[in-house]
Amino acid sequence: MLEALKKSRYHMKRCFAKYIEKGRRTLKLQQLMDETAKAIDDVTERNQVLEGLLGYILCSTQEAVVIPPHVAFAVRPNPGSWEFVKVNSDDLTVDPITTADYLKFKEMVYDENR
16 A cells, blocks of 8 residues: 555545545445546546556455545455555555454444434
């Protein structure tokens, strides 16, 4: 994730701004792709970004949890293998998190919506 963010920092700032603009929520893969498409208007640029490492990561993402300014990703790169990371949308710092931390992050969205 960190390498992908370094390679396309400008586009990632736009994508993360789009992800967090609606506040706390959970995003599935198709929603992430739709938001990415809205953030990167130019089809050629969008295809370049999605064909790279970031595209691979997004396609491996099962869901993302947004609690501004953070977005936590549940990434499943291979069957039986899960990785969880939290990205700060302001400075694009990436922190690995545990499964328990991801679930707590996710519960914060649902607790607010009750």
